[in-house]
Amino acid sequence: MDTLSENWITENHIDFEYKKYMLLAYLQHVAGSFTENKLYPPLSELMKHYRSLTALRDNKKLFHDSIPERMTSVDFKKFKIMYEKMIEDDNLMQEIENIILFSIPQFEKHLAEGKKIYDFIESKIKITTVGIMPLQLNEGYFFLSTTQSSDTRVYEYQVTLFENPDEKYRALCTQFICMYEKTLSNNYEFIKSDLVAQRKNLPNPATYSIEADLTLPLEETFLPLAKRTLMKFVSQQI
Template identity: 45%
Template sequence: MNTLPINWLTEGLLDFEYKKYLLLAYLQAAKNEFGKQRLYPVFSDLIMHYRNLKQVQEHKQLVYESFPQRISRADFQKLELVYEKIVQDDETMEQIEEIIQYATPLFTEALAEGKELYDFVERHLEISPVGITPIYHNEGYLFLESLPGKETQVYTYNITVFENTYEKYRGINTQHLETVRRGLTLTHEHLKAQLVKQRKELPNPATFAVVAKVPMPLEQSLLPIAKRSLVKYVTHLAA
């Protein structure tokens, strides 16, 4: 899809009409993705751009934590130097603020549409444990399905915990193992038993099935939301 550069506010021609053209083309492409029920990566990009706009508007600075992982600290520092020079130019800063005033409500509208799609997908996910669940839930198997259909996507998952002074964060990594076409005789329990026999490194794995009640794109919507939903589910189990 048509993407918006990370440093679109400061990159290239600093002209209101030009920036407006870039922004509207990007937002139209984002809405087209939402219309096809494709939530990622566009939704996370929208959040990043919106946060940057608010930071610039409120603090006149860029914040590294708002940027996606694909930008390195070194690249960010170069961008920060460029921005510091621009901030010192009152006329240029006036143009940037004009662009921000125009862009902010448009980003807000697009984010609301993305949030609505996210909530729709999440509401139609059903999570259930497969077999006996061990005490340790942070590693195991994820069975992912979208109805109608008989294909099950099998993943290993690993939940990691990051802490700072104020908060605790949980992230999840998944690795796709196989796509299984299930029949009446191959239940989730039977599939788990097969995996235990084949993969000795997880002798007593936590296993969860996530089933989507409506069809949706696997990579762009189902998998990323299923992963977030599983983290919440496992966190609740551990509470």
């Protein structure tokens, strides 16, 4: 099983053994992805499910509100639709609580494993600036490469600031541009100057190289971690 739906506990047949089978099948898929160093989307999905479970465990009202409803009648005079909870049986409620209590340690175990892999891979990723840096670092390029390959993937990035009454946060938008073969003459400085000559929209771009000291799945691991690394690095400079 590749994924779990957001309401997997209360959907369909509510039975401890059935839900246990569903969960373990899903976690087996996650473990297989981690074995191949594929962190995303499994790691973010694990965190989302774990937060939902702990919130349900700690908040009985939220737990009750998550249970599906079914329409029982329609009052046309008051233009009101009547609903009732599909689960009111105490035994079923206890079954759901048992599922939650079983599931939380399982998610914690796999989250810990994912975090361990994440930390190891992060320690193998190095970011450096390329050439002279401009004052504005909100847009530019980053180069992705590994020590095992001469291929260099070029991405354009843009950091956007979002604000609401309570907080500010930044989002990183990226777009793949092209591929270069890195050689002694085709180094990062040359690639940057070639990009400036060909792409007039960024005459003086902030440019970074992000290198990994091991071979990684691109979409599932290297690119997501590279984006996080870049965002952290740029945020410290802005």
